[in-house]
């Protein structure tokens with residue numbers, strides 16, 4: 001039995017045959033669609049959202065076939081599966097050897113964690129070279145955002161190089177100490193420095209002799225938990241807390257971005273739809289996307305606090321899986337759009 | 353003066369063969385065609401003039417991966433005024449580059465980007481000191497990465513104020529050379545041609561009975577040969593399979609590299625290789641362009657390349673430090689099937705072509721539109737085939753509207769192209785089968801003569817692979833040390849073992 005199979009069966013169990021393998025795939029990949037976000041809240045699987053971005057469809061299908069052949073899951077039609085009784089027993093037994101890495105629970109740090117990692121990789125590499133007076137090296141990424149960010153970070157830093165490196169080392173040690181050794185190993189093996197290139201995740205998993213997908217989940221867990229640790233104790237992490245700084249609206253699709261600029265100018269959904277000759281529902285989709293992408297996007301204009309709490313309370317009752325019954329309970333004065341907005345916010349972080 | 357710049361900016365004492373001659377002619381304002389062998393420091397020929405001439409050096413570079421490496425290389429010199437424009441940038445990033453263009457010293461662009469009017473406009477308002485075409489063999493009809501965008505280069509050069517032009521390549525036979533000069537509209541030009549022969553690389557070819565034998569032989573060779581080494585495979589899948597085999601059967605540090613990896617992973621593997629953290633890299637031809645690692649001792653072709661040009665480019669990554677190195681090609685009869693199939697896939701076959709043309713006529717879909725492209729794909733054309741066809745319809749035969757005429761003309765073109773590619777493939781096969789000196793044979797295909805005999809030339813001349821003695825591995829161990837120690841080594845000033 002592998003960790004990955006356990007991971008997969010757990011998800012099948014949560015979805016109870018109501019979502020297809022495709023749905024699981026999008027959840028693991030962290031697809032930023034209203035549907036996927038909605039599912040993660042409805043089925044109470046937020047920790048899994050974007051927890052295994054490196055999974056391929058091919059591998060997921062393969063795993064699915066294997067589990068079906070071993071009679072652990074059975075098809076209920078159209079790409080949907082349920083655990084069989086032996087599958088359930090198997091999963092429970094496996095649950096004694098494996099557990100879901102605890103850091104996954106901090107799913108609201110999902111995008112923060114990724115940003116954190118890109119910036120950190122580059123900063124560690126740069127510091128490692130600078131303290132040895134090496135100014136010429138090839139950066140570990142070509143991505144613009146972390147490159148620009150690191151440049152600004154170093155410029156603004158008040159400490160000299162040696163002190164800065166010592167402080168960074170100290171904070172990294174303290175934050176990683178809160179994690180299991182295996183997670184910290186995976187984390188540090190991927191870091192590059194002076195005349196030393198870090199391993200890829202695949203190489204790290206080979207060196208540590210664990211399954212690639214398990215390593216990927218552990219890495220996700222580590223990043224989220226470390227982000228949480230830093231966020232909780234900003235005073236203890238004066239440097240690292242800066243790595244969590246929010247990003248701006250980059251990452252939205254161009255069309256959504258346009259909607260955002262109109263919203264900022266104070267236009268209503270109807271006005272934007274009219275002006276852009278799009279359906280109102282399309283604009284609403286954009287807003288749901290914005291709500292889950294931008295942590296600081298304020299949805300108060302669309303959802304009052306009172307409504308927000310009413311919907312949230314209903315959401316917390318796990319038994320409900322569809323928008324309609326949520327509305328039936330929460331109140332017919334609430335629109336589906338409002339429910340989706342609340343779900344979007346709930347998926348990325350707390351809002352009160 | 354150029355000697356001082358060479359020393360102060362680049363840290364070199366001396367020019368390598370050809371560099372001085374080329375640079376001097378560039379500085380005099382001639383149009384220059386230069387053929388310098390791979391690994392001879394071609395890029396210096398335009399970077400150095402950038403520090404002498406007044407104005408922007410514009411470099412047209414055909415391959416994206418290459419472009420990124422080139423930009424990095426220049427940044428490593430401490431130069432900040434360098435940027436690249438290509439279709440992989442976001443609109444925002446493109447804007448950033450366009451807005452900062454007048455502050456730049458070096459700008460790399462892909463040929464497609466030169467079709468952008470805004471860019472041409474901006475460029476025409478600036479002073480361009482030099483117009484560089486890198487990997488110029490690509491712009492020949494006879495070249496291998498030929499793209500229609502190249503045909504307009506002369507026109508574009510005119511539009512941006514006709515700055516002097518430098519065309520650089522590592523490999524181009526006389527036919528290709530003439531083509532390049534024509535396309536670029538070179539008049540009063542200077543040509544510098546240096547031999548493609550790399551004397552410190554010994555050539556070996558080995559025919560095996562089947563794939564299993566080939567894998568065995570590969571493992572035997574890399575176990576006894578000096579590393580680091582590069583192994584070229586023709587598919588992504590094979591790079592992974594072979595790397596796994598090697599990992600299981602040897603204790604060498606091995607990694608695979610292909611276009612399917614994420615860009616950060618590609619960088620990591622590439623840097624590990626540059627840093628001597630890997631013995632062997634199994635890769636597709638996506639690896640190697642622009643990579644300047646002096647101490648590669650072995651280039652092994654697990655699948656043979658599609659043409660001699662690619663072969664020369666790829667083995668040219670060995671022995672850039674001038675020390676003895678080996679180029680080994682292994683092949684089996686089965687290997688003949690794949691390249692043939694790949695060539696077939698690059699073009700629509702006759703029934704497919706007919707179906708596409710008929711559908712276009714029936715639906716009124718115009719060539720060059722998205723809709724037309726999807727018709728081609730729906731009829732089973734590969735992406736390359738669809739792009740080829742679109743080019744034929746929009747650029748070569750835009751005036752031809754009769755379906756039958758169009759069909760026979762395009763069909764004719766396809767036949768010629770295929771013939772050419774297959775004949776190039778046969779050239780490789782003939783070379784593999786030859787019992788004469790391999791070096792002489794490949795120089796012949798570039799219409800060169802072997803000047804003097806090389807000591808350890810090739811298997812046909814009696815050179816043995818066993819003459820290459822394995823030395824101590826250069827690899828730094830990635831031992832299993834705890835994360836705390838590793839982190840302190842990265843960021844602490846604890847003395848590191850290799851300091």
Ligand SMILES: [Zn+2]
Pocket residue numbers: 788789790791792809810811812813
């Ligand atoms: Zn010979």
